[in-house]
Amino acid sequence: MLKKDPALKKGPLGRAASIGLTRERIVEEAIALIDDEGLTGFSVRALARRLHVYPTALYWHVGGAKADLFAEISGSLIATLVMPDEISGDWRETIRILFRRFRARIHEHPRAAPLLGPHIRSNGAPNAPWVEVILHSLTKAGFEGNGLINAFNAVVGALEGYVTIELAADGATAGSEWVKAFDKGLEELDPKLFPLVTQHLPQMYNRAFVMRWQNGEVAPIDDGYDFLLETLILGLEAQVKNNREAGPAA
CATH class of the missing domain: 1.10.357 (Tetracycline Repressor; domain 2)
Structure with missing residues (x-):
């Protein structure tokens, strides 16, 4: 006998729970999950737990693969901009x-x-x-x-x-070993080999693509x-x- 996922016991499950479930609601909750956990913490099972349904119920609405769900999310983000x-x-x-x-x-x-x-x-x-x-x-x-x-x-x-x-x-964490190594690599660039990079590095640091460890959420490049x-x-x-x-x- 298959064991039930303990995380699913507290809510309604299966096809009955999917009644009233819409593609729009699934996508909205998926975006909220990504906002909370990032893509590394996103899974169809985690999304199903938030909606109190089995994962298969999601596929009835958004296709049969995770890629279909991601396409719906991408489309929802930008579909009605103008x-x-x-x-x-x-x-x-x-x-x-x-x-x-x-x-x-x-x-x-x-x-x-x-x-x-x-x-x-x-x-x-x-x-x-x-x-x-x-x-x-x-x-x-x-x-x-x-x-x-x-x-x-x-x-x-x-x-x-x-x-x-x-x-x-x-973005990385200030003072982390990764950031220290990133900074050290830039500091050790030879001005003779990279005259323009070293000249403009103070203006580029964390304000230009490639030459940054902060991402646009923290340091937007307006x-x-x-x-x-x-x-x-x-x-x-x-x-x-x-x-x-x-x-x-x-």
Whole structure:
């Protein structure tokens, strides 16, 4: 006879407990679990305990694999950032709104940030609202055909890449052996071999990617995000201008 999980004895179990359970409630509780425990402490069994159901009850709502649940979480975090009726008359401002809301949303749930990269690929439908917004903005900017798709990929790559790296891992502890070793390695860099790194290290330390041990939850890199956003917009404008000047392909 199979032994029951003692942690499940206090609440209703099985299919009966799943009555009234919704995909939205499961995802909401999953995000709360990740907020509390991080991805290392997340498991389908732990989530089921919080909802007082058997793990199989979760799969009836969110698919048959943990990856399906992660895709739902990723989609839920960013699906409704900008709705079609919020589109600005200026495509640039629409892109700015999307970027700022995206980063603010992920900073509310920093421990879920690592899910965005690998799992956004599999949650297309829930993200249709903001995908539509980006396509509308880029079409209004003057992109079409394959250029529109390239521009879309550039926007999404910049949108997700920066914040995912910024919040990629929990920061180390000040004074820990890891931080001491990190600092020692930087202090021992040879200025003759790395003249620019050693010159700019005081400004980069914990304020630039790679040269930091604090993550963006503790030390957010705000200026860099704004710089990326405005550089992206300028680049999109330049691409449209070049395409117009080049004219139709022969």
